[in-house]
Amino acid sequence: MSGFLTIALIGLVFVIIYQIAKASEYATILRGEEKINNRVNRTMAWLLVAFFVLGMWGIWKCHTLLADKMLPVSASVQGEAYDTMFNVTLLVTGIVFFITQTVLFWFAFRYQSTGKRTAFFYAHNNKLELIWTTIPAIAMASLVAVGLRNWMSMTAEAPKDAAIVEVIGKQFNWLIRYPGKDGVLGKRDFRKINDADNVLGLDWNDKDNMDDIIAQNGELHIVVNKPVKLIIGSRDVIHDVGLAHFRMKMDAVPGIVTTMWFTPKVTTAQMKEITGNPNFVYEISCDQMCGKGHYSMRGTIVVETEAEHQQWLAKQQSYYAANNAAPAAAPATEAAPEQKTDSVKAITMK
Ligand SMILES: [Cu+2]
Numbered sequence: 578m579s580g581f582l583t584i585a586l587i588g589l590v591f592v593i594i595y596q597i598a599k600a601s602e603y604a605t606i607l608r609g610e611e612k613i614n615n616r617v618n619r620t621m622a623w624l625l626v627a628f629f630v631l632g633m634w635g636i637w638k639c640h641t642l643l644a645d646k647m648l649p650v651s652a653s654v655q656g657e658a659y660d661t662m663f664n665v666t667l668l669v670t671g672i673v674f675f676i677t678q679t680v681l682f683w684f685a686f687r688y689q690s691t692g693k694r695t696a697f698f699y700a701h702n703n704k705l706e707l708i709w710t711t712i713p714a715i716a717m718a719s720l721v722a723v724g725l726r727n728w729m730s731m732t733a734e735a736p737k738d739a740a741i742v743e744v745i746g747k748q749f750n751w752l753i754r755y756p757g758k759d760g761v762l763g764k765r766d767f768r769k770i771n772d773a774d775n776v777l778g779l780d781w782n783d784k785d786n787m788d789d790i791i792a793q794n795g796e797l798h799i800v801v802n803k804p805v806k807l808i809i810g811s812r813d814v815i816h817d818v819g820l821a822h823f824r825m826k827m828d829a830v831p832g833i834v835t836t837m838w839f840t841p842k843v844t845t846a847q848m849k850e851i852t853g854n855p856n857f858v859y860e861i862s863c864d865q866m867c868g869k870g871h872y873s874m875r876g877t878i879v880v881e882t883e884a885e886h887q888q889w890l891a892k893q894q895s896y897y898a899a900n901n902a903a904p905a906a907a908p909a910t911e912a913a914p915e916q917k918t919d920s921v922k923a924i925t926m927k
Contacts, residue, residue: 656824735838746816749870757788819864
């Protein structure tokens with residue numbers, strides 16, 4: 578209701594301004610143009626000042642209102658550098674914004690037309706051109722350079738001890754695959770994808786696939802203070818792995834493998850304390866509009882200690898074993914993974 582009233586009020590203000598403008602137009606004709614023009618100019622100049630002050634107040638108010646709704650501290654080591662980059666960018670552009678807007682509105686007010694002076698014709702000044710081209714160019718190039726350095730470190734080769742996890746987006750959830758004991762993710766072939774018993778199209782002729790685990794509840798389990806490299810892809814349309822708490826983000830593109838790596842530094846348990854929220858969970862959001870179920874593509878991440886991770890890992894069954902009654906059998910041919918178990922349905926129905 579208050580929203581409707583606000584809109585109605587804004588509409589009313591516009592109607593009033595329009596009517597005043599109309600009225601002053603007629604008055605111009607009746608009472609001589611110059612006098613009225615000056616009055617209109619003065620009104621406009623003061624309205625501009627009011628707009629500037631209100632606008633600045635609004636910006637400040639938004640920032641203070643939303644300050645405690647911001648994300649908690651970065652949960653990854655790399656995220657700290659990105660936060661610094663963000664804050665420096667905000668500071669530099671904020672200062673420039675404030676100065677340029679103040680000057681813009683001040684000039685509009687100070688040099689409003691009074692009919693008593695003409696504009697000063699000032700066509701060109703090389704020195705000025707040089708200054709206002711070079712300084713912004715250097716500032717912008719520096720900001721971009723820091724961004725590029727961060728981008729390259731995020732997408733570069735991960736440290737040798739990094740854990741590897743595959744994250745595949747599909748309409749509408751995330752499929753998470755762990756490499757199992759051999760530490761190697763087996764080959765995938767999109768032609769083998771089958772929602773019943775091979776959600777990722779694992780090639781059963783590749784031995785590396787035999788111990789691969791696909792998390793049953795779609796949870797991404799990672800170890801605190803240990804780098805993790807995500808191998809990202811998509812089964813259908815473009816999705817995007819958004820890890821806001823870790824300040825990481827990467828497109829999941831069908832047919833293309835993208836990667837990013839980071840080092841989580843705050844466990845889920847610690848983050849519950851930091852945020853004072855006992856129900857806190859790290860989440861994977863899909864940051865790319867991908868269809869009607871886009872809103873529901875929420876995955877969860879558990880950051881745990883190495884011991885907790887090993888405990889969790891010990892409870893996981895390889896995807897091959899979960900989908901085949903006799904996992905000890907020789908690597909199957911195309912026809913092998915036929916039998917279904919309830920656990921498979923649990924994955925595919927998610
Ligand atoms: Cu999506």
